[in-house]
Amino acid sequence: xxxxxxxxxxxxxxxxxxxxxxxxxxxxxxxxxxxxxxxxxxxxxxxxxxxxxxxxxxxxxxxxxxxxxxxxxxxxxxxxxxxxxxxxxxxxxxxxxxxxxxxxxxxxxxxxxxxxxxxxxxxxxxxxxxxxxxxxxxxxxxxxxxxxxxxxxxxxxxxxxxxxxxxxxxxxxxxxxxxxxxxxxxxxxxxxxxxxxxxxxxxxxxxxxxxxxxxxxxxxxxxxxxxxxxxxxxx
Amino acid sequence: xxxxxxxxxxxxxxxxxxxxxxxxxxxxxxxxxxxxxxxxxxxxxxxxxxxxxxxxxxxxxxxxxxxxxxxxxxxxxxxxxxxxxxxxxxxxxxxxxxxxxxxxxxxxxxxxxxxxxxxxxxxxxxxxxxxxxxxxxxxxxxxxxxxxxxxxxxxxxxxxxxxxxxxxxxxxxxxxxxxxxxxxxxxxxxxxxxxxxxxxxxxxxxxxxxxxxxxxxxxxxxxxxxxxxxxxxxx
DNA sequence: CGGTAGCGGATTGTTGAGCAATCCAACAAG
DNA sequence: CTTGTTGGATTGCTCAACAATCCGCTACCG
Numbered sequence: 001x002x003x004x005x006x007x008x009x010x011x012x013x014x015x016x017x018x019x020x021x022x023x024x025x026x027x028x029x030x031x032x033x034x035x036x037x038x039x040x041x042x043x044x045x046x047x048x049x050x051x052x053x054x055x056x057x058x059x060x061x062x063x064x065x066x067x068x069x070x071x072x073x074x075x076x077x078x079x080x081x082x083x084x085x086x087x088x089x090x091x092x093x094x095x096x097x098x099x100x101x102x103x104x105x106x107x108x109x110x111x112x113x114x115x116x117x118x119x120x121x122x123x124x125x126x127x128x129x130x131x132x133x134x135x136x137x138x139x140x141x142x143x144x145x146x147x148x149x150x151x152x153x154x155x156x157x158x159x160x161x162x163x164x165x166x167x168x169x170x171x172x173x174x175x176x177x178x179x180x181x182x183x184x185x186x187x188x189x190x191x192x193x194x195x196x197x198x199x200x201x202x203x204x205x206x207x208x209x210x211x212x213x214x215x216x217x218x219x220x221x222x223x224x225x226x227x228x229x230x231x232x233x234x235x
Numbered sequence: 236x237x238x239x240x241x242x243x244x245x246x247x248x249x250x251x252x253x254x255x256x257x258x259x260x261x262x263x264x265x266x267x268x269x270x271x272x273x274x275x276x277x278x279x280x281x282x283x284x285x286x287x288x289x290x291x292x293x294x295x296x297x298x299x300x301x302x303x304x305x306x307x308x309x310x311x312x313x314x315x316x317x318x319x320x321x322x323x324x325x326x327x328x329x330x331x332x333x334x335x336x337x338x339x340x341x342x343x344x345x346x347x348x349x350x351x352x353x354x355x356x357x358x359x360x361x362x363x364x365x366x367x368x369x370x371x372x373x374x375x376x377x378x379x380x381x382x383x384x385x386x387x388x389x390x391x392x393x394x395x396x397x398x399x400x401x402x403x404x405x406x407x408x409x410x411x412x413x414x415x416x417x418x419x420x421x422x423x424x425x426x427x428x429x430x431x432x433x434x435x436x437x438x439x440x441x442x443x444x445x446x447x448x449x450x451x452x453x454x455x456x457x458x459x460x461x462x463x464x465x466x467x468x469x470x
Numbered sequence: 471c472g473g474t475a476g477c478g479g480a481t482t483g484t485t486g487a488g489c490a491a492t493c494c495a496a497c498a499a500g
Numbered sequence: 501c502t503t504g505t506t507g508g509a510t511t512g513c514t515c516a517a518c519a520a521t522c523c524g525c526t527a528c529c530g
Contacts, residue, residue, distance in 0.1 A: 020312060021513070046482070056514045058293060061483090062300060069304045077255060078482055078521045097396040104335050161332040165400040256484070281511070291485045296512090313492045313511055475528080483520070491512075499504075 022062035025053055029063060033072055033083055034171070036178045040085040044073065071172050086176045088229045094169055095221035099214065101154055101162060106209045109156035109201060119156040120201055123149060127194045134191055139183035146187060147174060149194050180227045190220060260288055260298035268307055268318055269406070271413045275320040279308065306407050321411045323464045329404055329411075330456035334449065336389055336397060341444045344391035344436060354391040355436055358384060362429045369426055374418035381422060382409060384429050415462045425455060 019027070029049075032038045044064070050057040068075045075081045086094075109116045130145035147170045154166045180186050193216045200209045254262070264284075267273045279299070285292040303310045310316045321329075344351045365380035382405045389401045415421050428451045435444045 018312060057482095058515090059513065062297070062513095065297065065300045065304075079523090080482070093395050097394040100339050100392060100394055100397065157335060159332040159335050160328050161400055161404055162335065165396055169396055292511095293486085294484065297484095314494090315511070471530105473529090475526105477524105477526080479523090479525100481520105481522080483518100485516100485518080487515090489512105489514085491510105493510080494508090495506105496508105497504105497506080500502085 021055060022059050023066065025049075025055060025059060025063035026066040028053065029067060030070075030072060033067075034174055034178075038083050040083045040175055040179065042083045044081045044083070046080075070168055072175070084172070084175055086172065086179075086228060088225055090172070091176060091221065091224050091228050094173055095217055095224075097169060098150070098166075099217050101157075101166060102150060102213055102217070103210050104157040104159075104162065105153040105155070106201070106206065106213060108158050109153070110204060110206055110209070112156065112158070116156065119152065120198070122152045123194075123198050123201070126152060127191075127198055130187075130191055130194065134188070137184075139187055142187045142191065143174065143177050143183065146190060146194065176224055176228055186223060186227070190216065193219075256290060257294050257297035257301065260284075260290060260294060261301040263288065264298060264302060265305075265307060268302075269409050269413075273318050275318045275410055275414060277318045279316045279318070281315075305403055307410070319407070319410055321407065321414075321463060323460055325407070326411060326456065326459050326463050329408055330452055330459075332404060333385070333401075334452050336392075336401060337385060337448055337452070338445050339392040339394075339397070340388040340390070341436070341441065341448060343393050344388070345439060345441050345444070347391065347393070351391065354387065355433070357387045358429075358433050358436070361387060362426075362433055365422075365426055365429065369423070374422055377422045377426065378409065378412050378418060381425060381429065411459055411463055421458060421462070425451065428454075 029038070029044070038044070046057045046060050046064075050060045053060070064073065064075065064081045067073045068081065072084055073081045074084050109119050112119070126145050126149040130142050130149070133139070133141035133145060151163070151166060151170060155163045157163075177183070177186065193212065197209065197212050197216070200212055264273070264279070273279070281292050281295050281299075285295045288295070299308065299310065299316045302308045303316065307319055308316045309319050344354050347354070361380050361384040365377050365384070368374070368376035368380060386398070386401060386405060390398045392398075412418070412421065428447065432444065432447050432451070435447055
């Protein structure tokens with residue numbers, strides 16, 4: 001049994017924080033975008049969406065602000081909002097950031113004591129889930145798990161700011177994934193590399209981890225640049 | 236003379252991008268907040284501000300969304316928006332992040348070639364400006380230059396994502412500064428430390444730089460925690 | 471024919487009023 | 501002292517309208 005004094009002393013999660021209508025609209029759009037049903041570059045018209053979602057135009061605008069801050073859409077004054085298209089420069093910037101930040105996750109994970117073990121287990125589960133998905137040909141899920149893997153890695157660095165920044169960056173990265181016709185060719189090689197990284201982390205060999213990670217990121221960037229750079233030179 | 240073909244080939248800054256009314260309102264509030272005229276914890280009422288700024292309530296709401304994303308204000312559903320109050324845990328999180336990120340700036344600056352020299356010059360100017368401000372007793376400007384110094388340092392890491400993340404973090408940090416009655420005591424010791432850091436960077440002694448930086452951040456965190464932790468235990 | 475100026479439709483930016491939902495503080499009842 | 505209840509205030513959202521701006525089209529002109 002729990003006494004009242006004990007109840008009062010409990011530390012609660014800051015807020016159950018329900019979601020507003022605008023947030024719900026943003027979530028709906030986010031889902032459509034990251035599922036690829038809204039192609040990069042597509043314009044989102046306020047009136048159209050307001051009618052489709054049965055909400056006011058103002059509420060749609062509020063949702064747009066939320067998505068714009070996540071960089072999933074771009075807002076051009078008096079022109080509208082468009083699903084973000086990632087340029088080659090964007091890809092380079094993203095991987096420049098990842099090469100700086102993800103090593104911090106490796107260090108954090110290796111120097112943390114028991115919590116490092118927990119984090120490592122989380123990474124292992126991501127790889128496992130990705131392998132399962134690959135087995136059943138669900139390459140979209142493989143991509144999701146790949147992203148989840150690296151998010152968890154950076155989370156091990158122990159900085160909420162870095163983690164949430166990478167959250168946004170990875171969501172942006174997924175936009176780039178969507179432009180690839182053949183997802184298997186993109187994600188397949190990185191399945192084994194994630195597995196190997198986990199193994200190296202278990203061994204605790206920091207130098208080897210960092211080398212593997214660096215090599216992973218360079219390869220991923222090159223592959224993605226080949227995809228992103230091509231089709232868009234037209235516009 | 237410049238032919239039309241040459242004009243077409245020029246790379247322009249992405250957008251002159253004028254600001255919308257909502258952004259102007261956000262800017263006005265931002266200025267009030269970081270000048271300390273709006274105390275942390277104070278509630279911002281939509282109707283009041285709409286009347287005061289001669290804009291619609293809807294526009295004020297849009298400005299709130301912008302500021303909420305910058306974490307300068309907190310938004311509680313059906314309760315309103317409040318100027319953010321930074322908790323001791325927030326301070327600890329901010330400095331945990333800075334200890335991870337700022338060393339990346341040092342490395343970036345030292346390994347960059349000619350651009351590193353330029354960045355170093357920028358840092359030197361920040362310190363110089365801070366020393367000038369301190370001489371005339373303008374401790375608010377000293378704080379601004381201190382923030383600018385560390386922003387420039389992280390910018391040298393070469394990641395737009397990291398830079399913009401730190402932008403937000405430092406704006407948040409300034410909120411914490413505002414709660415301190417005696418700004419001189421807060422900023423004075425760090426003037427010399429920034430100067431010393433610049434000297435070490437000029438020498439190119441990476442290990443010494445990192446040690447000095449780490450020591451700086453630990454001292455700053457401790458000092459800030461003493462301020463932030465105290466007055467707020469009451470509420 | 472290339473280039474430019476202006477026109478019109480479409481879309482966004484902003485306003486203001488209005489109503490429902492929710493929170494908060496004060497008060498009343500057990 | 502704790503537990504409903506009530507009323508006022510504030511936010512969440514909607515709706516309709518108007519102004520500002522952009523885009524594509526056409527007509528004009530060297």
